[in-house]
Each structure stands twice: as structure tokens, then as C-alpha cells.
Amino acid sequence: MRRDWETFSFHLVIGLIAVLALILLVAPTAIVLIVSFTSGFSLRFPPPGYSLRWYAALWDAWQLQFAAMNSLKVAAWATGLSILFGTAAGLGISRSSRLSAKLMDGLFMSPLILPALAFGLSSLMFFSALGLPVSPFTLIIGHTVVCVPYVVRNTVAALSQLDPTLLECSSSLGAGKVYTFRRITLPLIRPGILAGGFIAFMSSFDNVPVSLFLRDAATDMLPIRMWQDLEGKLDVTIAALSGVLIVFTVALIMVMERFTGLSRRLA
């Protein structure tokens, strides 16, 4: 009898906290999504009525569109560079017991640990010491530094799950290194590379601390634009934009889940 009560109380407490935590995780996103359909002028919940007017207002919000385009371009470049450098580096250091590989692994992961804001500031100082003005170029370089670890990590993880006998078979059947890479290794680790690239893209698109220092007047970035808008006033247009971003993100997650098993790679 006492035993039953103990099991029951344990599951009750764990279950209650878990449900509460899951609600805490979902609620903010859900609330923004609902509020973005308001017909009113304020971010009241529940909204007085529903309409698509704030989504329509996005068509005229050229500043936001301009910033969004800049963010997309920079994220695309940073992701491309990250995949290029990161995949090669992941191949180079995985399964290598050399000291140089271990040291480089530490170097590749360190942008994740150091505060991005301190890195953004140091990049600005570095480029200005070189006499290089900030530009889309410096922005892309900075984003690549903080995004590339995701590609390296996912490539290494995918390679560690690759069965070495497959590669040995291929080479013992007479295939060259390049052929084996192109026909065996690459197709098998591609989901890992794509998952890493996806996270790199999302973190570049969302980056504030590096962009804050490395953008110039002509490159307004979306998260910074939103942040500055929010500091001044609570704008329902931002809620609609958030709605668009949420839908966009969920759609991308589902596509990536389908092709790369994203959730298994992250967990």
C-alpha cells in the first residue's frame, strides 16, 4: 500500500513538472502566433477579433523586407562556406589520432564556447586595424566563424556512424579513394552534413552579437531591425513577422526531419 503511494506520488510529481515545462516551452510561440492574427492595434491576449491585416502590412514594411533579404543572403553565403570548410575539416579530423587533429578539433569548437559578442567586437577591432571597412564581406566572414562548428560536429558524428567495412569493401574491390568518397562516403554522410548546414543557416539568420559589430549602414539585418523596433514600441507588425518566421521554421524543420532525421541527430 505504501509502495503504491510512493510510485504514484513519484510519477505524479515528475509528470506534473514535465507537463508544466512543456507548456512553458510551447506557450510563448503559440501566443505570438495567435496574437499576430489580431484585428486590433495592441498585443492583447486574447485578441478582440481576428484578421490578416498585420500580415498584409508586411507587404509595405520595406525596411523589414530589406533587412530580411540581407539576412538571407548572408546566411546563404555563411552556410555555403561553412559546408565547404566544415565538411573537409570534419573528414580530416575524424578517426585521426594525430595531435594536430586533436588540436584543430579544439580550435573548431571554440567559437561555440566563447561569447559571440566578444568575438564580434574583436573582429571589428581586427578589421579596423587592417584598415578594412565593415562590409557584407566582413559580415559573412564573421558569421562563418560562428556557424562552421555546427557543420564540423555533424560531419564528424555522421562519419563515426559510418561502417568502415563499407569503405574497405569499396577499396578492396578496386575503387580509388576519390571514387569511394563520391559513391560511398558522401551519400552516407550527406544527411549529417545537411543537418549541420541547416543549423548553421538558422544560427546565422538569427545572429545578433556578430552582426551588431560587423554590419555597415547599408546592411540592415533582420534580427537587429526587429530588436531595435521592439526596444522602442510593441509593434503588431513584428508579431506578424514572427508568425511568418515561425511557420517558415516549422516547415523547414519538417523538411529536414524527412530528409535527414534531424531530431535524432540533435538528441
Place this chain on the structure above:
Amino acid sequence: MATTAPTAYDVKLAFPLGAFLAVFFLAPLAVLLVLSFQVDPKGTAYGLNQYGQFLGDAFSLGVLGNTLLLGLKVTALCLLMGYPVAYAYTRVGPRLKSLIILIVLMPLLTSVVVRTFAWIVILGRQGIVNSALMSMGIISTPLRLIYTDLGLVVALAQVQMPLMVLPLITAIGRIDPNLTDASLSLGSGAWRTFLRVTLPLSLPGIIAGSMLTYAAAITAFITQSLVGGGQMLFMPMYIYQQASTLQNWPFAAAISIIFLVAVLAVVMVFNLLGRLSRGYAST
């Protein structure tokens, strides 16, 4: 000459990224370090003045202390709420599993500005919490929830929770179910089994998750500035103000170095604990 195994690729493939990071990551950090020793923004002389100014100033030390304390509060809340989520994940069926993982991943992949914005909607003067409390007649005037320590800790905990839950899921999933079964069948109750078997064995996950959450919470510039508001100053905003608004680069550089050292120290402590706990969990 030894032939290399076909499974190992040439280390040289990692050189391009190594060179790229040496130029665009390590060199900037070196410039930051050099600049932090400049006595004044003109760079006429070098010395420890900037560090002296920070360490001798109660206000600056307070900012550092508040930042480190904030990380501690957020990490504690994330652990308290995240552990049951991870525990439940390992005990439920496949359908609930994928629902939980989706809910956990969502905040991680949603824009940080959007997530933070949501908290303003919830905690603001006309926010959901206030209007609910007022319509129930519990309070008559709106409470100040935003720009408070509590609001900031909750908002940061939501943003950083996935970083805690994911390593915990891995760690709890690795525990041999026979061990908990044995404990239960030998007469330990559910609570005792949890406290004496599951919790200690998941220590590596707790430490890994705590390290990620802590580092992310103290460097979370956007959430700190929007939910914390102007009343509370933390290290990232302090660096930004000194660098951008006041153009005091040497001092901003020195604060950055101090912050970097603080973050690295925390990471190293967690790494050390992690190594100890892995030995503990495997025995």
C-alpha cells in the same frame, strides 16, 4: 611506409578551416587582448589601467557578479524543469516521444528575437499574466513583471531549456534499465530509486547540460536587454555600451577579456566535474 587505413582521411583536409580560423578567429582575439592593455583610446601607452579600472570599480564588479548569478539561477530552473521532461521522454511510447522532441526543439530553432518578443507579450503591463490576474480579481493594478529578475530568469530558462534537455535525454537513455528494476525489486521505492540510482548515473548529462545552459544564459544579449530592460545591466550589454555608445575600445576590450576568462573558467570547472562524474557513473 605504413599504408593508411581507407577509413581515415588526410588530416590536411582540415588545414583550410584551421587557417581560416587562425586568421579570422584567433588573430582578432589577439588584437582584442593587445587593445585591452592600451592605457587610453589613442593607444599612447600600454599598461594594466583598464583592468585596474574594472576590478577597482564596485559597479563593474557588480555587473560581473550579477551576470554570473543570473546564469546560476537560469541553470537551476532549467535543471529543475528540464530533468522531468528528459525523464518522461525515456519512459513514454514512440508517439509521445516525437511530440516531446518536437516541443523541445522548437524554441532552439525559433528566432531568439521572436521568443523574447513573446515574453514581452506575456509579461508586459497589458500582458497575459496581468490581464488574467486582473480579470480574476486577484490584483487591481498591473504588476511589474517585465524588467524584473524573475521575469528574466523564466524567459531565459525557456530559451535555454533545450540545451539542458537534450544532453539529459542522452544520459538517462544510457542507464541500464536493469539497474532501476533491480533497485525497485530489492525494495527501494520509486523516490529512493530515483535519488540513489537514476540521478547519480545521469550526472554526466546534468553537467553537460548545465555547462551549455550556463554559458548560453550569461551571453544571451538579446533576451537580457529586452526582458531585463534598462534597469539591469549584464556583461554583454556592458561591453556593447562601452564599445558602441561610448567608443571606449580599450575598456570594452578589457571587459571582454575578463568576461571571456570568466566563461572559460566556468567551462573548465564543468569539464573537470564532467570527467570526475564519468568515472563515478561508470563504476
